[in-house]
Amino acid sequence: MLFNSWEFIFLFLPLTLTIFFQINRRGHYQVAIGWLVLASLFFYGWWNPAYIKLIIFSILFNYLIGIFLNLEGKKSYRRLGLIFGLTVNLALIGYFKYANFFVSSVNDLAGTTFTLNKIILPLAISFFTFQQITYLVDSYKGETKDYGFLNYCLFVTFFPQLIAGPIVHHKEVMPQFADKSTYRFDWENLAVGLTVFCLGLFKKVVFADTIATFATPVFNEAAAGEAVTFFTAWGGALAYTLQLYFDFSGYSDMAIGAARMFGIKLPLNFNSPYKATSVIDFWRRWHITLSHFLRDYLYIPLGGSRQGKLRRNVNLMITMLLGGLWHGAGWTFIFWGGLHGMYLVINHQWHSFQKFLGHDPNKNNWWRHILGVAITFIAIVIGWVFFRAANMNAAFVMLRGMIGINGVALPIELAEYLRAIEGLGVTLNFERGSDLLLTYTLSLALLAVAWFTPNTQQWLEKYHPALGIEKINSWQHSFWQKLYWQPNGAFGFVLGGLIFVIAKIALEAPQSEFLYFDF
16 A cells, blocks of 8 residues: 555545544553554555565564573574574565576576576565564664564554665664553644655655656666667756655655654654765765664674774675665666765775865865765766666666767757757757756756755654754754744645645546655
8 A cells, every 4th residue: 555545545544543542542552552553464465465474474483583582591592593583584585585686697697597486576575674683683682672562563564664664673663662652642743743744745746756757768768778868868867866865755754754643753764865965974864774774783793894994895885785785686776786885985085085184074164065965966866877777788878878978969949049069969859858958947946955945854843753853053944944834824724735736636647656665
């Protein structure tokens, strides 16, 4: 079931919310948790009921392993228990997500003809598996408590974060599930949650789905092997860069908003990543909970930066390559991860060089700030080409277009004004000039939103919609502070306007999945 579907917005969400608080009014808190678990499993099974058995198995298996790891006993036995638990989890995700890719890669490399039936990837398996791996590792370290089986089930299945994150840590939500004050209905929670949810829905339906129509044809041309020219390639890459931004930002807002209606605060997962001044900064803002998982459960156990710069760089590359593979079973994702690993290594080396010169890399004046944002953004756009392309050939077709190898084609409508430059590597025969103009106009408008306005959590900063929100510490603060969200009639009117626009556009367009649902 999609967050942006009518059955979710007008049936599932209000019905689940109403019954949840009606049960709570009678003081049956455990029943209320049980209701949320059942509703979440129904939400999950809406896509494919067959995979409900898989998530139930995963919950039961990891809960029992967690109990074993919390027992007092020989450390060697507990270590074996942890290895067994991790092996089963990784085997499951390996089979469902990577088996076809592995067989295909072996056939390509060795010229063999092994065959394997197409395995359908169960929705959200990457997310609920990683979430439970953190639980097992922390249980082994003695950092978990006996939260109870129902609370554990809700920790894994809670529908706002089940499908595409955030990857919730047990320490962030389990105490909230155990707190009885969570179950009291609160008008502020409902108003804040509904506002955040609607803002996310607006980003998805109005921004992401609109700009997607300009990205998809260009990447399809590249996949078909057509030579994509300079402005078309950059237009397609920019359009996808903004589609992904508002799609994931919208989903993250809707997850936080839906959870807040139930009185639960989820961790912040998206914090204006295109405002990042370096790639290191970018990964502190994009998919924050995945970054934390990779740092705490992969990069640091590999040794982090404790064994010198060379080992740190190797650990960064390994972490990002596996982070790329986590996003998808394909060489484009692995290349994308490796590219970001290389970006991070260069970024760290640059910081070291600045320190060698006696400069503080964390202090930027205005021009270094702008330069940092611009360079980081271009690097990220190039990375997204691999993330989006159908295959490596299509990605390199796009890159050849972006560096001008396929030439520069301008709209035929400009022929009478630019005839003088024709022949200097420029042709004036591009027949979709209006599409190109619209692509760049929309891209610039959405870039302005991404760069110069506060994000949703900052708009509602006073009401703490999520865990881990940073404050705005710039000149923008005093200006935007006057427009901070308030639970009053004026903002209610604005919210009503947003809902009207969403409804009008959504009724006229087919529903589209969130991009991170595929991971």
